[in-house]
Amino acid sequence: MKSSTIFTRAAAGALALGLSTAAFADTWRFAHEEFEGDVQDVFAYAFKEHIEANSDHTLEVYRFGELGESDDIMEQAQSGILEFVNQSPGFSGAWLPAAQIFFVPYLLPTDEETVLNFFDESVAINEMFPDLYAEHGLELLKMYPEGEMVVTANEPVTSPAEFNNKKIRVMTNPLLSETYNAFGATPTPLPWGEVYGGLQTGIIDGQENPIFWIESGGLYEVSPNLIFTGHGWFTTAAMANQDFFNSLSADEQQLIRDAADAAYAHTMEHIQGLAEESLQKILDSSDEVTVTRLTEEQIDAFRARAPQVEEAYLEMTGEDGAMLLEQFKADLEAVQAN
Numbered sequence: 472m473k474s475s476t477i478f479t480r481a482a483a484g485a486l487a488l489g490l491s492t493a494a495f496a497d498t499w500r501f502a503h504e505e506f507e508g509d510v511q512d513v514f515a516y517a518f519k520e521h522i523e524a525n526s527d528h529t530l531e532v533y534r535f536g537e538l539g540e541s542d543d544i545m546e547q548a549q550s551g552i553l554e555f556v557n558q559s560p561g562f563s564g565a566w567l568p569a570a571q572i573f574f575v576p577y578l579l580p581t582d583e584e585t586v587l588n589f590f591d592e593s594v595a596i597n598e599m600f601p602d603l604y605a606e607h608g609l610e611l612l613k614m615y616p617e618g619e620m621v622v623t624a625n626e627p628v629t630s631p632a633e634f635n636n637k638k639i640r641v642m643t644n645p646l647l648s649e650t651y652n653a654f655g656a657t658p659t660p661l662p663w664g665e666v667y668g669g670l671q672t673g674i675i676d677g678q679e680n681p682i683f684w685i686e687s688g689g690l691y692e693v694s695p696n697l698i699f700t701g702h703g704w705f706t707t708a709a710m711a712n713q714d715f716f717n718s719l720s721a722d723e724q725q726l727i728r729d730a731a732d733a734a735y736a737h738t739m740e741h742i743q744g745l746a747e748e749s750l751q752k753i754l755d756s757s758d759e760v761t762v763t764r765l766t767e768e769q770i771d772a773f774r775a776r777a778p779q780v781e782e783a784y785l786e787m788t789g790e791d792g793a794m795l796l797e798q799f800k801a802d803l804e805a806v807q808a809n
């Protein structure tokens with residue numbers, strides 16, 4: 472039975488008994504895209520802890536695969552089967568083109584402190600994105616970075632020319648394909664479940680992801696050349712089904728917002744130093760791994776291709792995207808000026 476149905480029945484019963492609906496303890500469900508101990512899991516469990524410590528509600532967390540791929544859990548959240556979902560903009564691009572802003576390369580700097588301040592303070596993130604998600608029946612709770620994107624490939628790559636003919640797996644959003652086309656590669660959009668096998672069998676030659684995920688998913692075993700290109704951050708978004716959220720009392724809505732704040736603060740602590748730790752684990756487990764950190768000059772050759780991706784972003788997103796991009800850049804300048 473859908474929990475929203477359970478809620479409605481419970482609420483009707485409560486009203487019949489003259490009780491406040493807020494007094495009812497519901498079980499809510501939260502699905503995310505990652506495995507035990509990964510960044511989205513850390514967020515989900517901190518969210519659960521706050522909800523359960525401060526109310527009689529219970530939160531059930533579902534990890535990658537338990538309810539399907541990223542697209543499946545989003546469908547379940549939009550239809551109200553799930554109350555909460557965590558989906559990366561990497562998979563939302565087809566229905567929320569503006570969210571692809573995170574795939575305009577070299578827009579965000581590599582400096583972690585600047586990026587964390589940006590997510591804390593950005594008007595684009597904290598005030599504009601909620602309206603965009605709301606158009607799709609979703610109450611945005613938090614957008615947050617998980618780690619810097621690192622490319623892994625079947626051999627080290629230091630220039631767009633060396634990407635030639637390499638099939639690089641990207642998440643299923645059109646702008647990421649533009650990025651890898653601009654970088655000289657052949658983009659191959661695939662859901663997460665097909666990545667390890669694709670690398671193992673040579674159907675794809677590489678992929679991009681944050682280091683913690685390259686370690687936890689064992690990607691380095693089948694794609695051992697790590698390339699730090701400095702072109703972006705993996706970002707994600709935690710949200711609630713909006714009908715569900717709107718059906719709650721003001722106190723319960725506040726409980727959820729406070730839980731999201733607590734989970735965000737905890738998760739942002741968690742990611743600091745995570746990439747370095749994960750890289751060390753990779754290096755300790757494999758003699759095959761190579762690490763290439765592009766020089767400024769090598770990065771310039773990739774950065775020179777960024778304007779065409781920004782152009783494509785504007786073409787895909789129209790006025791929404793133009794306004795978001797302008798605000799995003801202004802927010803970045805503001806944090807960089809501090």
Ligand code: 6CS
Nearest residue numbers: 504505663680681684705
């Ligand atoms: O590459 C992916 O598809 C996955 N990467 C991360 C860091 N989280 C979830 C996502 O599905």
